[in-house]
Amino acid sequence: MSLNPESQAVEATHTRLKGDEVGYYQGEPQSGTLSSKGDEELLAHELEGAWHGMVLPNEEDVEVGAPQCQRCEVLPRPMTEAGTLALRFPHTFTLGKVLAFLSTSGWKHTRRDGLIQVEVGKGQLPLLLSPIVSLLSSPEQRDTQAVYHFAGQLPQIQDYFNVESLPDFVAQVRAAWLIELLRDQSIYSVFQPIVRCDAGTVEGTPSIFAYECLMRGEHNGQTIAPMAMLDIARAADLIFQLDLAARRCAIIGAGHNKIAQKVFINFSPNSIYDPWHCLRSTVNTVDEVGLRRDQVVFEITEAERLPEIKHLKRLVQFYREEGFEIALDDVGSGYSSLNVLVALRPDYVKLDMELIRDVDRDKGKAIVAGKLLETVQELGLATVAEGVERKEELSWVAERGANFAQGYLFARPATPPGLDVR
Numbered sequence: 001m002s003l004n005p006e007s008q009a010v011e012a013t014h015t016r017l018k019g020d021e022v023g024y025y026q027g028e029p030q031s032g033t034l035s036s037k038g039d040e041e042l043l044a045h046e047l048e049g050a051w052h053g054m055v056l057p058n059e060e061d062v063e064v065g066a067p068q069c070q071r072c073e074v075l076p077r078p079m080t081e082a083g084t085l086a087l088r089f090p091h092t093f094t095l096g097k098v099l100a101f102l103s104t105s106g107w108k109h110t111r112r113d114g115l116i117q118v119e120v121g122k123g124q125l126p127l128l129l130s131p132i133v134s135l136l137s138s139p140e141q142r143d144t145q146a147v148y149h150f151a152g153q154l155p156q157i158q159d160y161f162n163v164e165s166l167p168d169f170v171a172q173v174r175a176a177w178l179i180e181l182l183r184d185q186s187i188y189s190v191f192q193p194i195v196r197c198d199a200g201t202v203e204g205t206p207s208i209f210a211y212e213c214l215m216r217g218e219h220n221g222q223t224i225a226p227m228a229m230l231d232i233a234r235a236a237d238l239i240f241q242l243d244l245a246a247r248r249c250a251i252i253g254a255g256h257n258k259i260a261q262k263v264f265i266n267f268s269p270n271s272i273y274d275p276w277h278c279l280r281s282t283v284n285t286v287d288e289v290g291l292r293r294d295q296v297v298f299e300i301t302e303a304e305r306l307p308e309i310k311h312l313k314r315l316v317q318f319y320r321e322e323g324f325e326i327a328l329d330d331v332g333s334g335y336s337s338l339n340v341l342v343a344l345r346p347d348y349v350k351l352d353m354e355l356i357r358d359v360d361r362d363k364g365k366a367i368v369a370g371k372l373l374e375t376v377q378e379l380g381l382a383t384v385a386e387g388v389e390r391k392e393e394l395s396w397v398a399e400r401g402a403n404f405a406q407g408y409l410f411a412r413p414a415t416p417p418g419l420d421v422r
Contacts, residue, residue, distance in 0.1 A: 072240035072271070072278065075183055078176040082122045083150040087132075087166075088115050090143035097135050105131070120148075125173050133170060141166045168237070175236035178229060181219050182238070187229075187245050189213040189253035191417030194264065194384055194406045197398040201405065202391075209404050210262035210297065213250035214413045243271035247282050251296075255289030257416045264297045264327055264348075269307050275318035283322050293323035297348060301329050309343050316344050327384070332372055342379070349376045351397075353387020353407070360396040373400045 089095040095114055102109045102118065107128060109118040120128055125148075133141060146169035147162050149155070164172070181187065191213060195206035217224030233242040250265045272278045286296055298319050306312060316326050325347040328340065333352035341349065351372060359365045376383050385397040388407030397405060411418050 072244045075179050078179045079173045080176050085118045086147050088145045094140050171235035175232050178232050181217050186218045187249050189250045190413035190415045192413040193411050194404050195410050197402045197405050202398050211417050212264040215246040240271045243268045251285045264299045266299045266301045275315050297325040297327050299327040299329050348382045350384040356385050356387045360392040377401050
């Protein structure tokens, strides 16, 4: 697969244990194997023996090359390999329904009290899970617990913490394509210009103020839209890994394309625990590719519920102390609120595209958008009108004081970024 240079430049780092390499996946097999019989016995005891006889490395035995963040730089092992699925059900009648299905459909399985263990071949998990999910009600699915044990892998203490609800486990199984995409570094950025809302723009000769970096994926020769990746990442608890990969690709792509204007880079506040720790590699990447820090605008996305204001303030504080600017995205839609706007005082406020679309001929949108523009101007913040597709929309926002505009009227997202706009 041919990838953009910026995607190829994102390199995984590795942490090594003496004698073994911890792979890019979590849960790679440890050295040594178990026989099928021994594996079944351990699973039958629900991993109770995993605590006994297990040797953990001492701190002095760990040799660190380039430290990885276990939360955002290490991928889970995709559940496409052979193994054993263990299921515990909330009630005997739920157990009975699944046992009846397994007995009539030929799946090799064993039962111990309320636990069922099913042997699964390579790539067969979706074939097993789909009918089981269809048998159970939503509450039954929620209260059914699942854990997968790869064939030939020794039990580990971590297995105790890998038990999930059935819906969460199904989401992990369905995320195999996204894990592969992240593993192969098949994420890249396209760039859409943000233009000045001045007389020249309205008259048809816009000037570019900045570019927004927008995430895309490539899988099996097809382009993957950002929402497809984000939806499965949230469901499968991969948002940390996806958000970091997207930030890095945006930065590397902007540097590779030698963008001289400002660069707007999206990030999810929910994918960051502590900014002084979690964002350090992002800052280092900016410096490494040669972008100026005052050139970069980190854009808080609101596709999901925002964390508490205290956490958001810490994120904004970190970025500003490091010399970056901040934008608040999708204001007027989703989970955004005027309280967040006032508390954060971002450098740029981006009005949601749904609010801007047809704003010149929709009285309700005109009232809300007009008041937002007026409020933001009184706060002394710059505004970006998103989703501008028609000249009438551009004229409307420009007349009411919007500083910048973005949308298909000027250019579609592209890589490399267009140096001219329509």
